[in-house]
Amino acid sequence: MEKLDVVGQIVGGQVGQIAIREKGGKQIELGDLLVSKEGNSTLILQVFDLVYGSQIPRGTHELMSGINMEKVPYDTEIFEPDLRNYVLAFVKALAKIDSKDSAVTIPKVLPPFFSEVALVTEDDLKFLSMGDDSFYVGKIRSGSKIIDVPVWLPSKDVFSHHILIPATTGRGKSNLVKTILWHVLNEKNVGALVLDPHDEYYGRKEKGLKDHPKAKENLVYYTPNNPQSGANFLVVNLHSIRPEHFNGIVTFSDPQEGAIRTYHKVFGDDWISAILQERAHPNLEDFSKNTLAVLRRVFRLTLGLDVDSDGEIICHNRIFDAGSKGLQTTDQIVKDVESGKVVVLDTSRLADEAELIIGSIIAGKVLERYQNHKAAGELEDKPVVTVVIEEAPRVLGEDVLKNEGNNIFSRIAKEGRKFQVGLTAITQLSSVIPKTILANINTKIILGNEMQQERSAVIASASQDLSADDRNIASLDKGEAIISSIFVPFAIPIKIPLFDELISNSKKEPTKTKTKTKVF
Amino acid sequence: MYSFAHISDCHLGFQKQEKLQKIEQEIFENALDLCLKKKVNFILISGDLFHNSLPDMRVTRFAFRKFKELYEKNIPVYVVYGSHDYSPVSHSVIDLLTDVGYLIKATIVKDSAENKICLDFLKDPATGAKIAGLPGRTAGLEKKYYEILDRDSLETEDGFKIFLFHGGIDELKSKATPEMDSMPLSLLPKNFDYYAGGHVHTKSIENEYDGYGTIAYPGTLFAGHHSDLEISAKKTPRGFFIVSFDKKIDDVEFVPLQKAEFELIEFNADGMSSSKARSEIEKQIEDIDPKEKIVFLKIRGELSSGKTSEIDLGKIGEYLRNQGAIDVKISSRQFSSKEYNITPARGSDRDDTIKNIFSENIGQVKIKQQELVGEEGVALAQKLLHKLKQPRSLDEKINDYQKRIEDDVNQLLELNED
Amino acid sequence: MYKDNAKQISVRHKNWTECDQRGGISMTYDSLKSLVDELVTKVEDQGNSTKMLESEYFESLQLDPTNFKEIKEITKPKKIAYVDGGNRELLRATNYVVELNHLYFSIFQGRERIIPLQLNPRIEFFSYVVSKINKRGSKSEIFYDTNLFPYKLENKKLLPEPSDLSFSSTDRTMTIGNQRAVINSVSAIARRFSEKSFAYEIVENELSEGDILILDGSLQNSFTNERKYSKKLFDAGLKNGVIICGLTKTSTLFTDTGTSLLGSVSSISEEVKLGRWYIPVAIPKFEDVKGMIFVVKLHPQSEHVFRFEIFIDQYNELNEQQIDDIFSSLASNSNDLAMLGYPYGLIDADTHARVRLSDKEFYHNILLSEISRHPEWKKIMVHSKTHTAHDDLNLAVG
Secondary structure (H helix, E strand, C coil): CCCCCEEEEEEEEECCEEEEEECCCCCCCCCCEEEEEECCEEEEEEEEEEEEEECCCHHHHHHHHHHHHCCCCCCCECCCHHHHEEEEEEEEEEEEEECCCCCEECCCCCCCCCCEEEECCCHHHCCCCCCCCEEEEEEEEECCEEEEEEEEEEHHHHHHCCEEEECCCCCCHHHHHHHHHHHHCCCCCEEEEEEECCCCCCCCCCCCHHHCCCHHHHEEEEECCCCCCCCEECCEEHHHCCHHHHCCCCCCCHHHHHHHHHHHHHHHHHHHHHHHCCCCCCCCCCCCHHHHHHHHHHHHHHHCEEECCCCCEEECCCCEECCCCCCCHHHHHHHHHHCCCEEEEECCCCCHHHHHHHHHHHHHHHHHHHHHHHHCCCHHHCCEEEEEECCCHHHHCHHHHHHHCCCHHHHHHHHHHHHCEEEEEEECCHHHCCHHHHHHCCEEEEECCCCHHHHHHHHHCCCCCCCCCHHHHHCCCCCEEEEEECCCCCCEEEECCCHHHHHHHCCCCCCCCCCCCCCC | CEEEEEECCCCECCCCCHHHHHHHHHHHHHHHHHHHHCCCCEEEECCCCECCCCCCHHHHHHHHHHHHHHHHCCCCEEECCCCCCCCCCCCCHHHHHHHCCCCEECCEEEECCCCCEEEECEECCCCCCEEEEECCCHHHCCHHHHHCECHHHHHCCCCCEEEEEECEEHHHCCCCCCCCCEECHHHCCCCCCEEEEECCCCCEEECCCCCCCEEEECCCCCCCCCCHHHHHHCCCCCEEEEEEECCCEEEEEEEECCCCEEEEEEEECCCCEHHHHHHHHHHHHHCCCCCCEEEEEEEEEEECECCHHHCCHHHHHHHHHHCCCCEEEEEEEEEEEHHHCCCCCCCCCHHHHHHHHHHHHHCCCCCCCHHHCHHHHHHHHHHHHHHHCCCCCCCCCHHHHHHHHHHHHHHHHCCCCC | CHHHHHHHHHHHHHHHHHHHHHCCHHHHHHHHHHHHHHHHHHHHHHCCCCEECCCCCEEECECCHHHCEECCCCCCCCEEEEEEEEEEEEEECCCEEEEEEEEEEEEEECCEEECCCCCCCEEEEEEEEEEEEEEECCEEEEEEEEEEEECCHHHHHHCCCHHHHCEECCCCCCCECCECCCHHHHHHHHHHHHHHHHHHHHHHHCCCCCCEEEEECCCCCCCCCHHHHHHHHHHHHHHHCCEEEEEECCCCCEECCCCEHHHHHHHHHHHHCCCCEEEEEEEECECCECEEEEEEECCCCCCCCEEEEEEHHHHCCCCHHHHHHHHHHHHHCCCEHHHCCCCHHHHHHHHHHCCCHHHHHHHHHHHHHHHHHCCCHHHHHHHHHHHCHHHHHHHHHC
């Protein structure tokens, strides 16, 4: 057996809580991956707790400390401190890897007593190979150390089964999403609709997705705000909005819903303009002035719409248009997403509801089209689609769903998988998302979270047993994460690369031969 | 105060039928006559002046005649190529007209290095207006010019500026033309007073985009696409713009041109028997006066019994022509019969339409290979069409393009070379 | 007497009952206060002693403040081997006992551990003691025979001969009062002899001239046949120049006023004001008593003083500096905070020699398993039941 760089030895414990005594001079970290070689297999273990162990009573330690700190002139010490004082690492077995065929199984027996353990190396993790159609999320992390083994997740499976990214502020959520999208841009097997409320993904002023070598072919950016060359103005025609797009986002009373239905029936796609401009029609019932006034106010608050002194509809956020602008915007976005492109919408100037309504329109169309593709037997040829949405509780929160009913995002969360349409939901508050939805989200890329309640919610719905990882998750540093997914053999600790480094390391397209461009 | 005319998409030579050719010519000549009458300082034509690069002599002749007239009256005509009237491999009639000075190309390339196109302005001598432009190309290939366009030098130029171009803009696409090749507005250089657009056949004008002046498409004068006349029949105005300006745009006036009259019959045969549908159609035809008009008959819906072929559309067309119609266009793409077991349409875009057509007719294909019939056959047909629609790349030779398409098709159909 | 006692008991009981009824904590305090007052008085009455109680075994020396010698620091401490053993019964009956035994040694030089060169520092062995009847004339006498079963067969040569561990149950060195020696006292002897036997091997294989070997306990021979093993050890010490010593944590030695020797020496040392010291207290004068006795304090902040012995034949050949060096070396190993003033080597030895309850339970089960395989297992177990009544009672009453 090859010589291991031993860092400890198994000294006791039980399943799920094996105790390892740390070798003197080594420093086992929380989250470290350790290996124990036994016969024809390698056991992979992960540290989830560290405690002090000692052959000396605690009171003696405290006394020694007092002597040192208070500079009491005792001629005393602790003999053989490394032998008598040590660290016990509590580990759980993650996986058993067969040396011959790299088959991965869940360990069902305890490793032999006094087995020596070493830190994991790249060779031990060879079984984590890249499959076809995968996207990169980072490298394996052992404690705070990075192992040069990349982690690839199968795109089609992971995106269609939804992803949850739970994290508190400052833990690297944006960096993670950018990293994922960066790799999605490499191919056209995943289409993404990204609702970007902070305008941080494209990279208007700093590095971003626009710097990807294939950005020209595979990235589309919509912004209301002075788009750079190649980007699109985000303008959505009011004709694109149907009453059902407000479902689950804005609550209307019964009379208001009745008015909406009627105006839609009478005026068709022009129903919003008709309400705003107080148009009359013989087929219109008499609605209370209050009802219509409230509807106008709702449109003003959510969509930024108003009517000027000439009776023309204006939009304060310059995003919605009642004229001829933006008639094809949502359809074009759907087409782009369906062709495997990444479409980023800068919704930073929009109120929450407006952002969600736009998202609702597009996501609804995508889902409908994919339902049709499935019925026609064409789904296999289509790229999987993911809708990236921040602050997911706005649409998936228990209260929201209870008070305002289902919306397209919750529908996708529940049914989208069958149609290759998934959600990538980013949230600080997993605890407010119903368990049924959390359970449906089969990949969780867990970033650091200091809120115990939130950690519990994530742990409870994880695809692996993370019950012992509470402390691990609390101590995750910026850029560190744990992937819990039904598509990985065990909960994998990763270090997500810094996006800027990713850009500098990405291969440049070979420069084409120098020929002048002919302009006719 | 100065003025200029902005005309686009004349598609001279598009019409094959004599009477329509006559109208096409008259409308073109009327437009230029109006320009003369209104004493415009110059004329802009933003592409697709001709329907192809080498139209027949009849078209060439009257075009030359009219442009000569303008030339002699010192009214410059600035043009860019459109997607139809240029040729990548040989010359275009535009070149003849510019060689003799009747037309002036607005595309002046200062430097087209590997990754940059730098345009120069040409200055209209009478008004001082600065004009720059880029041509259109087939299948939206002109987008690549814009991606490497040096915008800075264009944007920082002072004075009254016009950008002449031929191409669709994403943000201004209409519901009627979702498939039109287009590019984001942001690819156009900013800070121009007027964007004289072509390629879009319906009139539109926008001036509410920050950083961009007036963006205008006058639309086609008559027709350049088979659907244009039908759109005209639905009362869409046809004409061109006259723009008055000094240091800034003062006014944009649309000058309508109408030389043809139309009759439009839209008939829904849903749930009718073929005999009933026939008699209803005949009744509606009798109610109209088709003389000297272009008649459109659009039949859609699913017959409850009988076949679609039991309604002799050819005869109907002949009848209308005999009644004096200039031309008769009959559309029955969405007309079906239960007897053919047609799959109903889902949505209204092109993909669904194509699929429906295949689905409608695949039942008549009586061959043994399973992959060529039924749903498999429909799916295969769609994929085949998709392959055949692949555009040629910017620097791809025709032979290479052809070979590529052939290889792709053979691979799809699993055919060997032998 | 018994009636008076009963009355006293009933009075006391009544008082307790009254305590219970009245919740009378004060009554309890009163009793204890009286006890303490009386006890202190009696101890005070013992007065200040000046020397150890004379006996046939020792010549007592004056416990004078001037006889205290300071233990100084040493730059190059001597190498010291510490030996200790432990045992615990696995199965017991009146007529047999099975024990688990540990022997262990460690070597330190000051605070540094020295890795043994040849010997395995720990030996584990099982032993049994079984009773038998020896006839002496018409009298039948109970004898106890012992056998030892080392875990590793090669260690058998390090252990005492089983023939030296056969004793009469009436051997005066083992009886208590007029009661026959109980069988498990023999098993404790087996461990004691084993320590000396093991110590011999250590002297022969691991130590060299000038080194020291310290047994946990006295150098005194207490039991029949023990002399053989002590002599073997002492001779090896003399031959190799290794100083044989013993250190006892507790002592039953008295002073001439009836106070405890260690306590009295400790009191006297307060006048002396030395941090670390030693004082000779008795010279052996009996064949089976071979240790020159000292009382030693190895750390200024330690609360403990210990009885320390040096093999008299070696002591007599040592000069003052050499004796000082022994104590200085010992003191340099006695600064560990776990037990200040007690040699770390003995703490270490005790840790490894001790037979823990968990060890007992483990081996007990294996032993029972082995017994149950034997066709005659009932013959064994029927006797052990006679000793489990107490345990059964414990289980019953909780």
